[in-house]
Amino acid sequence: MFEWTEIALIGVVALVAIGPKDLPVAIKAVAAMIKKARRMAGEFQTHVDEMVKDADLGEVRDQFSKLRNLDIKGTLERAVDSDGSIRRTMNENPLADLSASTPAHDVASPVLPPEPVAVAPIAVDAPDGLPAFIPPAIARPPVPPAFIPPSASRTA
Numbered sequence: 001m002f003e004w005t006e007i008a009l010i011g012v013v014a015l016v017a018i019g020p021k022d023l024p025v026a027i028k029a030v031a032a033m034i035k036k037a038r039r040m041a042g043e044f045q046t047h048v049d050e051m052v053k054d055a056d057l058g059e060v061r062d063q064f065s066k067l068r069n070l071d072i073k074g075t076l077e078r079a080v081d082s083d084g085s086i087r088r089t090m091n092e093n094p095l096a097d098l099s100a101s102t103p104a105h106d107v108a109s110p111v112l113p114p115e116p117v118a119v120a121p122i123a124v125d126a127p128d129g130l131p132a133f134i135p136p137a138i139a140r141p142p143v144p145p146a147f148i149p150p151s152a153s154r155t156a
Contacts, residue, residue, distance in 0.1 A: 002010075018026050081087055 014026065015023060077087075
């Protein structure tokens, strides 16, 4: 509801906006509208109560209460993981078995880089200084550019 300061402010604004001469008529009109609205709300509530009694919506109310109390998470867990094996797998530490089976001296040993692969020298037999044979280990197909400039694509 309104506080007395809000009601006083509304009264002052109404007095200024409507004027002292027409203010009693406006108050009577507002009071009549409020009475009519309360009467309509009471009739509506009465009709709703009658419909509930006629339709026996108690069953519907029970259905809604069952839906509110439904444990969706538990139902899905029981349907998907009935024996709990997935939950146990997710809760276990996957590295626990590795640390238990690996000896302590292997864990502290440094990791060495792999040995470099020896590549045979390239024979230069061609007169223009190009190699006659490129070993497959180092030969790579040419990579096309990601973007071909417009001037390079025109061959006119």
